[in-house]
Amino acid sequence: xxxxRILALSVILTIFFTSSVFAAPFESKTEGAGIFxxxxxxxxEHEIKxxxxxxxxxxxxxxxxxxxxxxxxxxxxxDKWLGSGSASSGFxxxxxxxxxxxxxxxxxxxxxxxxxxxxANVEMIYYAEKALGEDYFWDEEKLAARxxxxxxxxxxxxxxxxxxxxxGRQYGADYLLFCNLVDADVKLKNSIFNAKVSSLSExxxxxxxxxxxxxxxxxxxxxxxxxxxxDKTGQILSLLGQYGKAMTAQNLLQCMFEVQSKRIVEDMCxxxxxxxxxxx
Amino acid sequence: MxxxxxxxxxxxxxxxxxxxxxxxxxxxxxxxxxxxxxxGIESRTKTINLGDYTNLDDMAKHPLAYAQDVFEDILxxxxxxxxxxxVDKTAYSKAMRTNEAEFQRVQEQMRKSIAQLDKGxxxxxxxxxxxxxxxFIYGYIANMTITHRESIASSNLAVRVDLTTRIVEASSGKxxxxxxxxGESASRGGGSRKSFKFGGDEIxxxxxxxxxxxxxxxxxxxxxxQV
Numbered sequence: 001x002x003x004x005r006i007l008a009l010s011v012i013l014t015i016f017f018t019s020s021v022f023a024a025p026f027e028s029k030t031e032g033a034g035i036f037x038x039x040x041x042x043x044x045e046h047e048i049k050x051x052x053x054x055x056x057x058x059x060x061x062x063x064x065x066x067x068x069x070x071x072x073x074x075x076x077x078x079d080k081w082l083g084s085g086s087a088s089s090g091f092x093x094x095x096x097x098x099x100x101x102x103x104x105x106x107x108x109x110x111x112x113x114x115x116x117x118x119x120a121n122v123e124m125i126y127y128a129e130k131a132l133g134e135d136y137f138w139d140e141e142k143l144a145a146r147x148x149x150x151x152x153x154x155x156x157x158x159x160x161x162x163x164x165x166x167x168g169r170q171y172g173a174d175y176l177l178f179c180n181l182v183d184a185d186v187k188l189k190n191s192i193f194n195a196k197v198s199s200l201s202e203x204x205x206x207x208x209x210x211x212x213x214x215x216x217x218x219x220x221x222x223x224x225x226x227x228x229x230x231d232k233t234g235q236i237l238s239l240l241g242q243y244g245k246a247m248t249a250q251n252l253l254q255c256m257f258e259v260q261s262k263r264i265v266e267d268m269c270x271x272x273x274x275x276x277x278x279x280x
Numbered sequence: 281m282x283x284x285x286x287x288x289x290x291x292x293x294x295x296x297x298x299x300x301x302x303x304x305x306x307x308x309x310x311x312x313x314x315x316x317x318x319x320g321i322e323s324r325t326k327t328i329n330l331g332d333y334t335n336l337d338d339m340a341k342h343p344l345a346y347a348q349d350v351f352e353d354i355l356x357x358x359x360x361x362x363x364x365x366x367v368d369k370t371a372y373s374k375a376m377r378t379n380e381a382e383f384q385r386v387q388e389q390m391r392k393s394i395a396q397l398d399k400g401x402x403x404x405x406x407x408x409x410x411x412x413x414x415x416f417i418y419g420y421i422a423n424m425t426i427t428h429r430e431s432i433a434s435s436n437l438a439v440r441v442d443l444t445t446r447i448v449e450a451s452s453g454k455x456x457x458x459x460x461x462x463g464e465s466a467s468r469g470g471g472s473r474k475s476f477k478f479g480g481d482e483i484x485x486x487x488x489x490x491x492x493x494x495x496x497x498x499x500x501x502x503x504x505x506q507v
Contacts, residue, residue, distance in 0.1 A: 024314070025314055025362070025363065025364060025415075025507045026415070026447060026449075026456035026457045026506060026507065051324040051422075054324065054398075054420075055324060055420075055422040055423075055442075055444060058420075058422070058444035058446075058458050058460055059444075059460060061455075061458035062444075062458060062459060062460045065457075065458070065459075065506070077454060077455070078455060248425040248426060248427070250325075250423045250424075250425045251423065251425050251427060251440055253423075254422070254423045254442050254462075
């Protein structure tokens with residue numbers, strides 16, 4: 001009798017332990033919606049160095065991972081890793097998928113109600129004129145109607161909706177996340193009191209970081225546009241208490257990136273997914 | 281009859297203790313088959329031109345070499361505790377210690393590997409290790425500057441470091457984990473030969489040592505949680 005019990009126990013335990021052997025150490029959670037982190041780029045008027053964009057993307061990843069525990073989403077991959085691609089998936093190779101993601105991002109920006117042609121770089125202006133027509137930006141009525149759409153979901157062009165569907169199928173993603181870091185500006189402030197301060201790190205600075213993010217539902221092609229603006233009056237005051245009076249420009253930027261990435265993930269999970277869910 | 285009952289109970293107890301022992305014993309032993317290769321650390325600050333702000337271009341060499349050493353050291357001691365076996369760059373390590381040319385060559389290979397890993401290509405990183413690996417880990421110094429800590433009584437300088445690391449799956453090149461960490465030194469030391477200069481300020485090497493170690497330790501703790 002006892003032997004049978006021991007045997008039964010050992011069988012159960014063997015099943016229990018062998019199942020844990022196959023669990024990979026960095027396996028992503030599967031609760032909630034699957035997010036594919038697309039391009040993090042700057043389509044603003046002034047170019048931002050790729051090193052800053054990479055750092056911002058890393059921060060965004062970290063914020064996403066911190067948020068994963070709440071069960072609303074999980075990450076499925078990013079544009080740095082696109083796999084080899086296969087004929088059955090509709091993409092011939094790695095470079096083509098990269099271009100498709102770039103096009104989806106630019107399309108989401110161009111059709112977005114907050115897009116301003118004057119504050120975009122040449123690549124973006126060219127794309128917007130191609131997608132919407134050159135006359136579009138001179139038509140007052142259309143532009144006024146466009147402003148009414150702020151905060152509401154909108155569609156990307158049908159061709160790229162199909163592409164988004166294909167990317168979603170291939171990577172198991174429910175949403176694609178893109179981020180356009182429009183502007184990161186540090187200004188040194190001069191006043192009569194600090195004119196004699198020679199060290200640049202001790203001089204007061206003003207920082208302004210502006211970013212848009214686009215959350216795209218891969219099944220419907222609907223886009224949620226989110227906007228973040230951080231400047232000195234907003235967050236820096238609380239950060240000053242943490243790091244002292246004088247911060248270097250890099251430290252300020254790093255802090256802004258942390259703040260912005262957290263905001264993006266929170267906005268995406270709370271507002272973005274709700275809006276896109278209703279629209280669908 | 282009594283003797284038989286006694287033996288049944290004894291066997292029952294043995295079974296229970298076996299079950300408890302197996303349940304309590306750590307599951308880590310099941311995952312020790314995963315091998316992780318530490319590629320190294322690169323600097324993003326070097327390539328950021330801030331003009332008059334800093335002379336980091338010259339100064340980045342010392343912190344980078346030190347960061348690589350600390351990174352490998354801490355990871356090789358800490359990762360095995362969560363079931364990841366770290367693999368040394370065995371093919372080169374012996375030659376690196378004795379031959380400067382070989383050391384430079386491996387450093388160059390490391391830089392190339394990191395650049396390729398960023399694009400999802402693991403072919404270059406594989407060449408660094410002679411064992412079959414499951415994961416690669418590499419990192420960047422994203423920020424390294426001086427902060428001024430001011431109070432009514434005194435004014436202090438401290439170093440702040442921001443690091444980011446990525447863990448890549450060797451078979452597919454997929455980024456499985458991105459972790460960022462920051463560290464800030466507590467005190468200001470005296471001037472030294474390898475002091476860290478920023479604008480008109482100077483800070484001793486022990487401060488940036490401390491900041492780097494803190495940042496790396498924070499990263500290791502975060503990785504442990506995700507395994």
